Amino acid sequence: GKRIGILTSGGDAQGMNAAVRAVVRTAISLGAEVYAVFEGYQGMIDGGAGIRRFGWDDVGNVLHRGGTVIGTFRSKDFRERAGRRAAARNLLANGIDRLVVIGGDGSLSGLDLFRTEWPDLLAELVEAGELDQEVADAHPALMIAGLVGSIDNDLVGTDMTIGADSALHRIVDAIDDLASTAASHQRSFVVEVMGRHCGYLALMAAVAGGCDYVLIPEDPPEAGWEERMCAELARGRAAGRRDSIVVVAEGATDREGNAITSEQVRQIIEQRLGEDTRVTILGHVQRGGRPSAFDRWCSTWLGYEAVRALLAADPGSEGHVFGIRGNRVAAVPLMDAVRNTREVSHLIDAGDYTAAMAARGQSFGV
Numbered sequence: 001g002k003r004i005g006i007l008t009s010g011g012d013a014q015g016m017n018a019a020v021r022a023v024v025r026t027a028i029s030l031g032a033e034v035y036a037v038f039e040g041y042q043g044m045i046d047g048g049a050g051i052r053r054f055g056w057d058d059v060g061n062v063l064h065r066g067g068t069v070i071g072t073f074r075s076k077d078f079r080e081r082a083g084r085r086a087a088a089r090n091l092l093a094n095g096i097d098r099l100v101v102i103g104g105d106g107s108l109s110g111l112d113l114f115r116t117e118w119p120d121l122l123a124e125l126v127e128a129g130e131l132d133q134e135v136a137d138a139h140p141a142l143m144i145a146g147l148v149g150s151i152d153n154d155l156v157g158t159d160m161t162i163g164a165d166s167a168l169h170r171i172v173d174a175i176d177d178l179a180s181t182a183a184s185h186q187r188s189f190v191v192e193v194m195g196r197h198c199g200y201l202a203l204m205a206a207v208a209g210g211c212d213y214v215l216i217p218e219d220p221p222e223a224g225w226e227e228r229m230c231a232e233l234a235r236g237r238a239a240g241r242r243d244s245i246v247v248v249a250e251g252a253t254d255r256e257g258n259a260i261t262s263e264q265v266r267q268i269i270e271q272r273l274g275e276d277t278r279v280t281i282l283g284h285v286q287r288g289g290r291p292s293a294f295d296r297w298c299s300t301w302l303g304y305e306a307v308r309a310l311l312a313a314d315p316g317s318e319g320h321v322f323g324i325r326g327n328r329v330a331a332v333p334l335m336d337a338v339r340n341t342r343e344v345s346h347l348i349d350a351g352d353y354t355a356a357m358a359a360r361g362q363s364f365g366v
């Protein structure tokens with residue numbers, strides 16, 4: 001029968017468990033065998049108990065849990081060819097030649113490299129006496145499917161990555177909480193949120209939280225922004241607002257590409273407006289805790305579609321990323337998604353923000 005491996009890689013994200021559960025149960029329902037690879041790519045490299053056959057009940061009681069119950073890892077060994085060769089050997093020791101990977105763009109491009117190298121890796125293993133020619137012949141290709149797990153919502157070609165909605169909820173809850181203490185003291189708060197090079201979480205949180213100002217990497221402010229921000233905050237105060245909240249994306253910069261940190265923003269507000277100002281860096285609470293309803297049903301649907309496609313795939317197929325787009329599941333060629341994502345980062349680095357946003361083309365505007 002067909003054997004599928006499932007792993008989670010890179011930073012964890014709420015909803016990964018829902019995706020793993022859907023992959024496992026869909027595979028079983030369709031008559032395939034499914035193996036969990038623990039600790040991301042590292043589990044394939046280490047082999048042994050890191051690759052375990054999963055049954056229906058192995059993914060019971062995980063749908064509502066944050067993180068990933070099969071572990072994740074940013075594997076350095078998988079970046080080396082020797083690591084990928086060991087991974088191929090250990091997969092084939094379990095008869096696995098189909099993989100679903102849930103991770104960010106780095107994890108997905110690693111997956112594509114592994115796929116393209118697969119025939120050569122097998123030839124090397126046979127040559128070294130580590131693999132029978134018959135086994136190599138029976139598994140000439142690695143078939144892959146990717147799901148995008150990342151709270152950052154930074155993958156081009158899909159509207160929402162797994163975890164982004166839960167992280168956004170976490171941030172908006174925090175902003176609501178901060179607003180009451182801020183209002184009590186008539187203070188200003190600078191809230192720093194995650195997102196690496198993507199301002200989705202910051203912008204959406206600022207809108208949903210009714211914040212006063214937001215700084216994101218995709219639209220760095222023109223010179224003189226400090227003055228404009230303070231004028232905006234002062235206007236709010238004059239209108240009777242008791243709290244001021246500025247959201248800063250961790251990757252925020254000015255037009256010259258210099259980082260704008262939350263501490264700098266705090267000092268600017270304090271110095272120019274004489275307001276008592278505090279910084280709250282939300283950090284990893286954004287990545288923790290229960291997945292939202294959206295992250296649960298969406299990941300379930302994506303896992304289901306990924307397995308259906310993977311079981312129908314022919315050995316020559318290049319593999320797709322499955323993501324939500326316009327309320328439907330879209331299958332995007334995996335390397336197109338990764339390449340386009342990198343292109344957006346390059347355009348942002350080059351200061352071509354309009355082109356970057358056009359290239360990203362997400363339906364939510366960021």
Ligand code: F6P
Nearest residue numbers: 011150151152194195196250287
């Ligand atoms: O990609 C997810 C993310 O949480 C980013 O928002 C953040 O920049 C980074 O990972 C933090 O990485 P680490 O897990 O190493 O702390």
